[in-house]
Amino acid sequence: xxxxxxxxxxxxxxxxxxxxxxxxxEAHGYSIDEASTGxxxxxxxPAFRPDLILLDLGLPGVGGRQVTTCLRExxxxxxxxxxxxDDESAKIAALDAGADDYLTKPFGAGELLARxxxxxxxxxxxxxGPVFVTGDLTVDLVGRAVRLGDKEVQLTPTxxxxxxxxxxxxxxxxxxxQLVREVxxxxxxxxxxxxxxxxxxxxxxxxxxxxxxxxxxxxEPGVGYRLRTEPRATVAPSNV
Amino acid sequence: MQDEVPSTxxxxxxxxxxxxxxxxxxxxxxxxxxxxxxxxxxxxxxxxGVPASLAIVGLITIVGFWIEPVIRGPNLAIVYMxxxxxxxxxxxxxxxxxSAISSAFFxxxxxxxxxxxxxxxxxxYFITLIGLLxxxxxxxxxxxxxxxxxxxxxxxxxxISALYALTKSLAAESKLDQIIDALERHVLETFxxxxxxxxxxxxxxxxxxxxxxxxxxxxxxxxxxxxxxNDQEAxxxxxxxSDSTIRYLPLKAWRGVVGVVGIQAEGWEEWHSSGxxxxxxxxxxxxxxxxxxxxxxKKAQQAEVLQETDKLQKALLNxxxxxxxxxxxxxxxxxxxxxxxxxxxxxxxKQSLLKTAQEEAGRLNWLVQNLxxxxxxxxxxxxxxxxxxxxxxVVGAALHQLGEATRSHPVSITIAPDLPLVPMDHVLIVQVLxxxxxxxxxxxxxxxxxxxxxxxxxxxxxIRVLDRGRGIxxxxxxxxxDKFFRGTLPGPARGAGLGLSICKGFVExxxxxxxxxxxxxxxxxxxxxxxxxxxxx
Numbered sequence: 041x042x043x044x045x046x047x048x049x050x051x052x053x054x055x056x057x058x059x060x061x062x063x064x065x066e067a068h069g070y071s072i073d074e075a076s077t078g079x080x081x082x083x084x085x086p087a088f089r090p091d092l093i094l095l096d097l098g099l100p101g102v103g104g105r106q107v108t109t110c111l112r113e114x115x116x117x118x119x120x121x122x123x124x125x126d127d128e129s130a131k132i133a134a135l136d137a138g139a140d141d142y143l144t145k146p147f148g149a150g151e152l153l154a155r156x157x158x159x160x161x162x163x164x165x166x167x168x169g170p171v172f173v174t175g176d177l178t179v180d181l182v183g184r185a186v187r188l189g190d191k192e193v194q195l196t197p198t199x200x201x202x203x204x205x206x207x208x209x210x211x212x213x214x215x216x217x218q219l220v221r222e223v224x225x226x227x228x229x230x231x232x233x234x235x236x237x238x239x240x241x242x243x244x245x246x247x248x249x250x251x252x253x254x255x256x257x258x259x260e261p262g263v264g265y266r267l268r269t270e271p272r273a274t275v276a277p278s279n280v
Numbered sequence: 281m282q283d284e285v286p287s288t289x290x291x292x293x294x295x296x297x298x299x300x301x302x303x304x305x306x307x308x309x310x311x312x313x314x315x316x317x318x319x320x321x322x323x324x325x326x327x328x329g330v331p332a333s334l335a336i337v338g339l340i341t342i343v344g345f346w347i348e349p350v351i352r353g354p355n356l357a358i359v360y361m362x363x364x365x366x367x368x369x370x371x372x373x374x375x376x377x378x379s380a381i382s383s384a385f386f387x388x389x390x391x392x393x394x395x396x397x398x399x400x401x402x403x404x405y406f407i408t409l410i411g412l413l414x415x416x417x418x419x420x421x422x423x424x425x426x427x428x429x430x431x432x433x434x435x436x437x438x439x440i441s442a443l444y445a446l447t448k449s450l451a452a453e454s455k456l457d458q459i460i461d462a463l464e465r466h467v468l469e470t471f472x473x474x475x476x477x478x479x480x481x482x483x484x485x486x487x488x489x490x491x492x493x494x495x496x497x498x499x500x501x502x503x504x505x506x507x508x509x510n511d512q513e514a515x516x517x518x519x520x521x522s523d524s525t526i527r528y529l530p531l532k533a534w535r536g537v538v539g540v541v542g543i544q545a546e547g548w549e550e551w552h553s554s555g556x557x558x559x560x561x562x563x564x565x566x567x568x569x570x571x572x573x574x575x576x577x578k579k580a581q582q583a584e585v586l587q588e589t590d591k592l593q594k595a596l597l598n599x600x601x602x603x604x605x606x607x608x609x610x611x612x613x614x615x616x617x618x619x620x621x622x623x624x625x626x627x628x629x630k631q632s633l634l635k636t637a638q639e640e641a642g643r644l645n646w647l648v649q650n651l652x653x654x655x656x657x658x659x660x661x662x663x664x665x666x667x668x669x670x671x672x673x674v675v676g677a678a679l680h681q682l683g684e685a686t687r688s689h690p691v692s693i694t695i696a697p698d699l700p701l702v703p704m705d706h707v708l709i710v711q712v713l714x715x716x717x718x719x720x721x722x723x724x725x726x727x728x729x730x731x732x733x734x735x736x737x738x739x740x741x742x743i744r745v746l747d748r749g750r751g752i753x754x755x756x757x758x759x760x761x762d763k764f765f766r767g768t769l770p771g772p773a774r775g776a777g778l779g780l781s782i783c784k785g786f787v788e789x790x791x792x793x794x795x796x797x798x799x800x801x802x803x804x805x806x807x808x809x810x811x812x813x814x815x816x817x
Contacts, residue, residue, distance in 0.1 A: 233667060233668075234668050237669065238668075240670065240673070244670075244672065244673075250693070251695075252672045252675045252693045252695060253676050253679060253680075258680065259706075260677075261706050262707035
């Protein structure tokens with residue numbers, strides 16, 4: 041208790057889930073508070089000031105998406121959505137509303153902890169400097185240069201801005217809509233979706249060893265993509 | 281001869297069998313038939329040869345005056361004989377008799393001395409005359425009898441082919457309406473009479489078909505009911521309801537009377553000797569058999585549907601109770617042990633119990649997912665949201681979703697270069713691949729390679745998952761996509777037999793198709809094909 045860890049707010053109407061989450065997270069040094077409804081969550085957040093919120097999507101009354109929208113009006117605290125498999129569209133809506141990531145129930149404690157760590161790291165890394173490195177991939181945001189190992193990679197301007205969006209939000213799940221907004225400036229989403237896929241496909245061909253088993257750009261089926269930095273981020277060379 | 285002549289209104293059965301058949305029949309007629317005129321005889325034809333025969337006899341007489349000096353007296357009789365035989369070949373009995381008698385008279389009058397008189401002076405001429413007459417009559421009788429036989433055999437041939445045509449039509453149909461339709465068509469073609477068909481339905485005999493223009497009232501209904509009850513013909517020409525213009529015949533099959541047919545009985549009596557009554561009764565037997573068969577087919581189908589539904593429900597119950605309970609039992613058991621006997625267990629044992637609970641819970645989750653997918657498919661709740669997708673992406677997402685499970689087998693991926701983006705529902709197709717891969721992983725030994733191949737095939741995207749497992753027996757290949765079907769070979773008793781049927785449902789929702797094959801060197805190939813153009817709605 042002498043060194044209280046990051047504070048996490050658990051919002052879920054299922055007592056069993058709250059108990060499981062509290063046990064797992066407290067064991068790893070997190071401080072926990074709980075809320076069982078959306079209304080309660082909105083009251084607790086200003087007082088508890090959590091570093092991260094675990095938010096169930098299927099809350100009775102004020103739902104997870106509305107809670108996200110309300111919170112995003114005044115705080116950028118990372119939100120990880122917890123949901124069951126079937127509600128892809130609700131998941132996307134919550135992510136578009138500003139949630140950072142999602143986890144599909146049932147999930148293991150290991151997966152949950154990894155996502156929490158990644159989300160917290162992103163907050164800490166807001167200004168990570170002009171050069172981004174993960175694994176063999178180096179992106180120099182100032183020089184607009186991309187290298188794979190010691191080989192220069194030639195990207196088109198669109199591919200580069202796509203990669204830049206991933207780098208800026210490393211490890212964050214970006215929905216199709218968010219990526220389109222980021223790269224094409226919110227032009228007609230329906231028309232540019234096709235372009236997005238073509239560019240992702242091209243980017244993978246240039247960056248991935250095996251495009252069918254991508255290492256960096258990971259697909260979240262039906263939702264979006266994320267740039268994965270774990271676990272290779274730890275072996276980034278220190279001399280860059 | 282007399283009694284078989286149809287009324288003038290009744291067309292010749294030979295020329296009315298079926299419009300399509302007639303030319304063939306005509307062209308197949310032999311020269312013999314043409315010379316002998318084997319067609320049935322109509323009223324005017326019966327007298328048709330008489331003037332011609334007389335004319336021939338007259339002609340021979342005139343010619344006889346010319347050649348008499350050469351041929352001499354009695355020999356001329358031979359020439360007259362020729363005329364008689366010719367008449368017998370060409371015409372009917374009357375013409376032949378008239379030809380024979382007139383020949384005798386002409387010969388006697390003009391060429392037997394004393395000339396220009398019927399008196400016969402010489403006894404030899406008398407013998408010649410008798411001979412001429414006798415031979416003429418015998419030849420005519422023989423020839424006419426032969427013709428009659430030939431005619432009868434043609435008629436029976438026609439009847440057989442009419443019956444055959446009906447049988448063929450009936451055999452092709454399995455639905456009651458089509459059978460009645462075929463019967464009506466063939467009766468009209470062969471008999472040119474309107475009919476009414478009555479079949480028993482709940483509560484009594486009901487008219488299933490009635491030709492236009494055939495009057496049918498309550499009394500006719502009573503006649504038909506009487507036929508149905510007694511299995512006896514009624515109506516025109518019988519003891520019962522004889523004032524009716526309709527003749528009622530029972531449709532008799534081995535199970536008893538299955539219905540009643542009424543036919544307009546005009547010319548009924550004349551049908552007796554021509555065998556047409558018999559033909560009609562044969563028609564009825566065939567129709568009765570077909571109706572019985574249709575009835576049985578219907579019953580069998582109903583039974584089959586019931587049985588299928590029943591089987592499916594049983595399978596669902598079995599599957600759900602077995603497949604959900606088994607992992608649950610493990611989870612509950614393992615957790616109970618840890619909670620209640622925790623103090624007695626060493627740490628590795630506890631760990632292994634918890635690991636079991638975790639794995640079984642995972643299996644339970646997978647099962648629930650499949651049951652949900654199946655329910656969504658059955659309820660029509662699957663909405664395909666097609667977007668152009670990168671095949672690499674789909675394959676990668678499926679492998680990512682399977683995660684650790686793929687570690688036990690080397691998985692190789694071959695994707696044709698320059699594959700276009702293909703419209704599909706990313707989530708559904710990833711699920712298809714996951715289920716296919718799960719199947720391959722489950723049914724092949726560890727370390728056996730699994731190949732994923734993608735390419736274009738005849739304008740479609742083809743994705744294949746190949747394993748080196750035991751393979752699916754040939755006779756089970758068609759059924760692997762059936763709901764709740766699990767291979768009969770002993771093996772890992774996991775899964776509910778839903779995975780591949782979900783694949784099929786998802787692929788077909790994309791207008792695609794899926795198939796399973798045996799690989800020549802052992803193992804299974806599962807492949808699905810998706811159209812390159814998005815489904816337009």
